[in-house]
Amino acid sequence: MREQVSIGQCETYDYQMMRDAVVSLLKPLGGIEHFVGPGERVLLKPNMLAAKPPEAAVTTHPTLVQVVAELARGAGCEVLIGDSPGLGGFRRVAERSGIWRAAQESGARLAPFDDTAERQGTGTFRRIAVARAYWEADKIINLPKLKTHEMMTMTCAVKNLFGAVVGAEKPAWHLKAGTSRELFARLLLEIYLLKRPVLNIVDAVWAMEGNGPGNGDPLRVGALLAGINPVAVDMVAARLAGIPADLLPVEREARRMGLPGSNWEDVEVIGARPDDVRQRPFRLPAGLDVQFGLPRFLKQGLRNHLMPRPAAGKGCRLCGVCRDACPPKAITMTNSALAVDQGRCIRCWCCRELCPHDAMEQRRGVMLNIAALLMKKRRFL
Ligand code: SF4
Numbered sequence: 597m598r599e600q601v602s603i604g605q606c607e608t609y610d611y612q613m614m615r616d617a618v619v620s621l622l623k624p625l626g627g628i629e630h631f632v633g634p635g636e637r638v639l640l641k642p643n644m645l646a647a648k649p650p651e652a653a654v655t656t657h658p659t660l661v662q663v664v665a666e667l668a669r670g671a672g673c674e675v676l677i678g679d680s681p682g683l684g685g686f687r688r689v690a691e692r693s694g695i696w697r698a699a700q701e702s703g704a705r706l707a708p709f710d711d712t713a714e715r716q717g718t719g720t721f722r723r724i725a726v727a728r729a730y731w732e733a734d735k736i737i738n739l740p741k742l743k744t745h746e747m748m749t750m751t752c753a754v755k756n757l758f759g760a761v762v763g764a765e766k767p768a769w770h771l772k773a774g775t776s777r778e779l780f781a782r783l784l785l786e787i788y789l790l791k792r793p794v795l796n797i798v799d800a801v802w803a804m805e806g807n808g809p810g811n812g813d814p815l816r817v818g819a820l821l822a823g824i825n826p827v828a829v830d831m832v833a834a835r836l837a838g839i840p841a842d843l844l845p846v847e848r849e850a851r852r853m854g855l856p857g858s859n860w861e862d863v864e865v866i867g868a869r870p871d872d873v874r875q876r877p878f879r880l881p882a883g884l885d886v887q888f889g890l891p892r893f894l895k896q897g898l899r900n901h902l903m904p905r906p907a908a909g910k911g912c913r914l915c916g917v918c919r920d921a922c923p924p925k926a927i928t929m930t931n932s933a934l935a936v937d938q939g940r941c942i943r944c945w946c947c948r949e950l951c952p953h954d955a956m957e958q959r960r961g962v963m964l965n966i967a968a969l970l971m972k973k974r975r976f977l
């Protein structure tokens with residue numbers, strides 16, 4: 597059976613328009629009652645990356661969160677809204693993103709992810725620790741924002757689940773994966789497989805292009821997506837964004853693992869067609885990884901040439917956020933300068949993602965420029 601993904605158009609975040617759009621989006625999938633029922637504890641997992649206002653398109657829009665919370669409560673559920681923000685405390689992010697108000701309006705309870713519980717992994721990773729509230733919920737509804745992503749090309753349904761890893765543990769996972777996008781993608785997929793969301797609803801009314809997920813540019817797409825299988829949802833989201841699935845480490849790894857939804861032929865799109873909704877392909881991050889497909893020994897030897905390097909730009913205010921977030925501790929600071937040890941750097945781009953002043957730059961060498969040019973010619977980028 598093919599994995600169904602429903603696409604609906606929604607031009608603005610007007611409350612009534614959003615409510616009508618979500619109801620019709622879910623209708624062909626069986627409506628909200630098909631996924632959650634009376635007495636269940638349902639956890640909504642929006643993207644709450646940083647304390648940015650909704651119009652920055654960094655976080656899932658509060659109107660979508662409110663509408664889904666109301667629908668689940670209408671189905672008789674207890675509703676929680678939780679995440680572990682990459683930057684800033686949960687309360688600050690919830691207030692600034694409007695999700696605090698969405699919880700109040702809908703009667704949902706906020707559940708910051710601060711307590712961890714471990715489960716035995718079933719694949720590459722033997723132990724996986726994520727937020728206790730995530731394990732303990734009866735059902736998860738994943739509410740990602742569609743954005744470009746400097747490390748993983750795109751963040752949507754599968755990547756959003758990494759937010760279930762409690763803040764302080766995220767750097768350790770980056771360290772484990774090192775420079776391997778494939779290994780990091782596998783971790784994301786194994787988190788998904790350990791506890792599968794019952795439903796994924798993507799906010800692509802306003803998405804993000806360019807240097808996402810923290811410092812890209814908002815782009816109006818006017819769409820919502822929904823589906824049970826996040827791999828299939830991401831496949832359709834990529835089509836909507838005009839991003840070839842081969843550029844997505846998550847989709848490549850899902851294909852290697854033989855997961856349903858990782859081939860276009862596995863997917864059945866319901867409602868609008870992605871090619872009709874999309875106005876133009878998303879602008880990709882400037883420093884996209886162009887080394888995929890190379891043999892491992894070449895990757896290791898050429899890593900420093902085929903991946904851009906992080907370096908603090910003129911706007912750096914020496915606030916120390918990147919230094920504290922850097923998984924391998926490759927960043928050092930003096931009173932007047934910031935330095936990156938390129939040998940230690942694993943190119944995870946947490947520093948760029950979290951820099952509150954958009955001051956961490958990507959510097960490209962000559963080889964990388966040539967490789968990017970070649971890929972552009974082959975219409976990959
Ligand atoms: S987070 Fe940004 S502003 Fe702060 S020290 Fe790092 S590069 Fe500079």
Ligand code: SF4
Nearest residue numbers: 922941942944945947
């Ligand atoms: S310097 Fe930046 S890209 Fe390099 S490891 Fe640290 S956080 Fe990741």
